[in-house]
Amino acid sequence: MLTLAVLARSMGEWKGVPMLLILFILFITHVTTTNAIASKLNRFVPQDNYLLSCGASAAVKLDDGRAFRSDPDSVSFLSTPTDIKIAAKTSLAAASPLSPLYLAARVFSEISTYSFFISQPGRHWIRLYFSPIPDSQYNLTTATFSVSTDNMVLLHDFSFIANPPNPVVREYLVLAQGDNLKIIFTPKKNSMAFINAIEVVSAPPSLIPNTTTRLGPQDQFDISNNALQVVYRLNMGGALVTSFNDTLGRTWLPDAPFLKLEATAEAAWVPPGTIKYPDDNTITPLIAPASIYSTAQQMASTNTTNARFNITWQMVAEPGFRYLIRLHFSDIVSKALNSLFFNVYVNGMMGVANLDLSSLTMGLAVAYYKDLIVESSSIINSTLVVQVGLGTTDSGEPNAILNGLEIMKISNEASSLDGLFSPQTSSQVGKRTLTGIAIALAVTAALAVVICFRRSRKPAWQKTNSFHSWFLPLNSSHSFMSSCSKLSRSRFGSTRTKSGFSSVFASSAYGLGRYFTFVEIQKATKNFEEKGVLGVGGFGKVYLGSTEDGTKLAIKRGNPSSDQGMNEFLTEIQMLSKLRHRHLVSLIGCCDENKEMILVYEFMSNGPLRDHLYGDTNIKPLSWKQRLEVCIGAAKGLHYLHTGSAQGIIHRDVKTTNILLDENFVAKVADFGLSKDAPSLEQTHVSTVVKGSFGYLDPEYFRRQQLTDKSDVYSFGVVLFEVLCARPAINPALPRDQVSLAEWARTWHRKGDLSKIIDPHIAAQIRPDSLEMFAEAADKCLADYGVDRPSMGDVLWKLEFALQLQQKGDVVDGTSDGVPMKSLEVSNMNSMEKSGTAIPSYVQGR
Incomplete structure (x- = not known):
């Protein structure tokens, strides 16, 4: 504005024209020009753009140029009975590798609400930043709380007890229908809530369509009134893409950790400047930046004839929710049009058959995306699997690609993105939601009764804790007939692991054979000695173990931090618990302690x-x-x-x-x-x-x-x-x-x-x-x-x-x-x- 004023004063020929009018004309010209430039560069200018650094004493500016208001500037948004702010100590802050957004926080001991004026109704991003700051008075690692808007549950009983100590960002797309959007923090009884930073930003109207094709029936599903949670956003074949290179402030992670078998995929890359967007603006960089479309995973060894395999990505999904899958494509691997035909599968079902990008985009290296809705009934073993592989046509090169992938959870009938917990009172919850809750409670009660009954009938052979007795002969009548009472007790008394083993172990407690303590397993494997490793798989490692009397065992230790192989691990438990044959490897028992998932087998001395x-x-x-x-x-x-x-x-x-x-x-x-x-x-x-x-x-x-x-x-x-x-x-x-x-x-x-x-x-x-x-x-x-x-x-x-x-x-x-x-x-x-x-x-x- 100072520059505009100087410019106005220098325009002496505008005599008689009021200074305010001159400033207004110049301001309108400046805004119009800025918006025109932004439009030309495909940059989105949000109508609502609230960036708050909660608890901070000064504004926080990020490397991508965005500035988060400090707490004094943002306090007008907050209504709270208690005014508690904490910050990391100066010495810790200076040495911290974390973003400055995580160095201060607001703490709430009672229900507290942030309120934001909405100038343009429609979808808005809500991004919540959490990281527990060490503090002598408030132990934020034990804080348990829920977060909701006035009509949608975002988080229920969230806690860092069940999460790693690393920072957590939760990203949502919610529908703001009035002129006010509230974010409500509700601490659990005798606990507290906290928040480090908040974003409330308008999303482009064209970003999420009102209707999307459902996987399977291929009919249209209306998501216009649903909220979304961004669960995964992956850059296939490329590196990390941060908000610095994404005009909508999005972060895209490399896809390598989610590849089922890295040997099936080969990265492809072209300069981002070669990527083209359709002339009709149906797809723009607001859908995904050129850096996403300029990289891809393609089938490895495409020169091998009859290459019969798929590239597979596997992600964890929460049962009971629908998911929006957005697949990004750009043919950066073909040398001619109509030479690439491939199939896309989601959880084993055909998503797109014989996808011909050339016919859809009329060119190479042109951006294209496809949305699919996955029904909750298709989420099996808490897993979402996306695959690309050869199409059924014999023409073209034997190849398949994927450039980017977004997976978003869709809110359920209880208006929730975290379980069956409604932001409304129980009397306002729909009948179907109440029925689902009643069934869940009934199942839980029934399981508890069964577990208690089995505890009271604990067989004598399980009562011993001596290490030398924990190897059971393979012909033992108890091996696959007795439940692990100790196992069952641990499942109902421990926190749920990242991979979701807890509930499955509880439901599979029957037929798992002998229960071993983690101390016994450590002793058997000499504390997982590396030279005792028999093999390595997606689930983790297999170790040679031995009892005090010299009996050798094969001990498979699951790796909870690796998504690859987790479902296979569970399938093996379920299958072996009901199989018994001389020519099948026998499962002897299991260990489920200290978040460890371990299976114990008979040892096969001559190997594969x-x-x-x-x-x-x-x-x-x-x-x-x-x-x-x-x-x-x-x-x-x-x-x-x-x-x-x-x-x-x-x-x-x-x-x-x-x-x-x-x-x-x-x-x-x-x-x-x-x-x-x-x-x-x-x-x-x-x-x-x-x-x-x-x-x-x-x-x-x-x-x-x-x-x-x-x-x-x-x-x-x-x-x-x-x-x-x-x-x-x-x-x-x-x-x-x-x-x-x-x-x-x-x-x-x-x-x-x-x-x-x-x-x-x-x-x-x-x-x-x-x-x-x-x-x-x-x-x-x-x-x-x-x-x-x-x-x-x-x-x-x-x-x-x-x-x-x-x-x-x-x-x-x-x-x-x-x-x-x-x-x-x-x-x-x-x-x-x-x-x-x-x-x-x-x-x-x-």
């Missing part, structure tokens, strides 16, 4: 089958007879999975590293983290997200996302050829026609010349008829369509037949050691009938 085939020169290769016996054992374990219960179970990750050998080289199938219940009698398949391992994945399952037990059969066929040829299922270093073991081995089998690819260690040991029976079983397993593959019972029959042929000797003129071939077959069938093994249908009719 793969180590005995190739890769470890210190291990003597298995003989052909041993390999047949191992394959038969694994087939028996899988056959039991498929047929041992009314519904059956599909393993979904059959491979040589998941077939373990004990001290007697007895094979046992392990790792049930990806397992699924088989389809019921009324179903032909289970529609689910494609999961598995490269080289072993059923191509029909990949194409159709329809899982059956024949998917396990396909994977086992790859295992059989791996056993025969002693090479990996996928080896990208080989010539193209040899990369895939399944395709390579089937080619040589059709040529009738398998001898050229057999492992040299066993080539001289194999009887020709035994080899042919084995190879025929493997080849049939790898049929392109599941209907053409045998059942595991059929495969088992052929493998046992191959073993008998190997033991009987060469077949000469229709006999085997003087025994007619037909008699040998009948003898084999009789022995299988006695052992309870199913006889293949094509043999029964002979």
Whole structure:
């Protein structure tokens, strides 16, 4: 304004014109010009823009240029019975790596309200900043409180007790319908509330549409009256994008921590200046900045033929809520139009089929986004899974991309973004909400009664605390029949972990075997000694443990800070608690203490089958007879999975590293983290997200996302050829026609010349008829369509037949050691009938 005044005084020819009028004209010109420049640069000028640094003695200016008002400037917004402000000590503030927003706070011992005048109704951002400041009088780490607007619950019983000590930012998009927006802090009884900083900022009207397509039914869902919470905002293939590079003050995190398997993805990048936005302004940098569209994750090894895999991102979601998924795309990987076609899946359902960005954007490197609504019924195991993979069309390059991802929780029927807690009184809560609350309370009460009942009936074998007694023999009648009373007690008395294990452990307490204390586990593993690590997975590490009497155990320790593998860990608990077979690795017990999730298994001293085939020169290769016996054992374990219960179970990750050998080289199938219940009698398949391992994945399952037990059969066929040829299922270093073991081995089998690819260690040991029976079983397993593959019972029959042929000797003129071939077959069938093994249908009719 000073500059304008100087300019006005210098305009001597404006004589007679009042100074105020001149200033007004210049001010309007200045504002108009500023807005025009902002519009040209696609910068958003919010009508309401309240930035408060609560408790601060002076304004706080951030690196992105935004200035947060100090507490004296913002006190007019606050209504509180108590005026409490705290700040970090000068010495701590100087050394703190945190933003200055977290160095001061307002503390509330009673209900307190911030009120903001709203000049333009519509969606507004609310960003809340929390970080407990060390203070001798107020221990903010124990503060428990709720935060709401006058018509929406944002947080209920929020506390840093159940959160890490790091700063927390909660970001919401709420609908301001009047001229006033209130943010209400309600401390829990005998506790307090606090806040470090608040943003209340207008959002662009075009940012969130009123209606969005629902995943599955593909109809429209109205979200115009719902509030949203931003849960994830990810920059695929790129680095952290802060508010400095986003005109709407948003932060975009790198996607790497959420990638299910990093080997499937390869980052792509172009200069941000090459990104174009549609001329009709349907998409602008307000949707996402160019820095998001200029990076992407694409399929790795796109030069590999028949690349059958998806890029998968996995995030934690809260059950009971719908989610808005926003997918950002820009084709920065193609060299020509109409050369990229791919599918998008969300929680196993088709989100977009054969997405052709060129047809939608009419160019390369053009911004595009797609919104989808995920129903609460689709949130399984508290997980949201987003995948991109090859489309069904054969044209174009085999590739798929994703540039950015936003996931927003949608408020529920109780007008809440944090559970079934309404900001209104109970009499005003809808009937459906009350019903949901009543059901939740009833279930909780029922669980408590069951737990108390089981506590009173604690078996004598569980009462001992001596370490030497905690290994149970595998034939113990208690192993999978007794509940862990101590486990149940810990679940109802401890805080919920980040991964959500608490509630699942409580509901899975039956059938988990022996309960171990964390001290016992530490003693068994020598405090998790690194040299005792047997293996590492997405869930964490597996350690070698031993009891005082020398009995060895395998101890799997879950990593709560890693989202990858958490759901698989829980699935394994649920599956193993109801499985029992000589050829399945046995679960002995568990530990759930100090936020640790630990499973204890029988120790398989000879490790995975793969180590005995190739890769470890210190291990003597298995003989052909041993390999047949191992394959038969694994087939028996899988056959039991498929047929041992009314519904059956599909393993979904059959491979040589998941077939373990004990001290007697007895094979046992392990790792049930990806397992699924088989389809019921009324179903032909289970529609689910494609999961598995490269080289072993059923191509029909990949194409159709329809899982059956024949998917396990396909994977086992790859295992059989791996056993025969002693090479990996996928080896990208080989010539193209040899990369895939399944395709390579089937080619040589059709040529009738398998001898050229057999492992040299066993080539001289194999009887020709035994080899042919084995190879025929493997080849049939790898049929392109599941209907053409045998059942595991059929495969088992052929493998046992191959073993008998190997033991009987060469077949000469229709006999085997003087025994007619037909008699040998009948003898084999009789022995299988006695052992309870199913006889293949094509043999029964002979």
